Amino acid sequence: MTHAHITAWFLAIVLFFIALGLHKSGKAKGFRVVQMILRVFYILIIITGVWMLASISNISLLYVLKSAVGLWVIAMLELILIKTNKQQKTSSLWIQFAVAFLLALYLGFKLPLGFHFF
């Protein structure tokens, strides 16, 4: 399940940048379609994350933190796209995205399931 989880969030990040690229080149319809597909990926990330949580017998605070940070990343992706589409300022959201994404990677790879880079 860790592989499915990694695949889901990796593809979500790729789709996020594709959506931004489409927006920049003025392809409004393409942007909306990719935004919709991206929302399906948010659900897949959450399902695989909750699936792993369900497989753990004694959930520590770090797991709760990891999941909250993961949800924070998803919220930032969604908000950045919405605000970009409305031509509103997104700099504070980008900072939050960078912090949350690095934290999610750190906590995810530190916790016992799957790969261990930290």
Ligand code: HEM
């Ligand atoms: C875009 C958002 C997310 C990113 C970038 C992310 C990233 C990661 C990474 C890198 C791992 C480590 C995988 C491994 O060691 O093989 C991981 C594991 C995990 N993630 Fe996420 N995640 C995200 C969202 C979520 C969400 C929303 C949840 C919960 C609902 C969640 C729950 C978990 C759990 C329980 C693990 C297993 C931790 C362990 O290694 O023991 N993640 N995630």
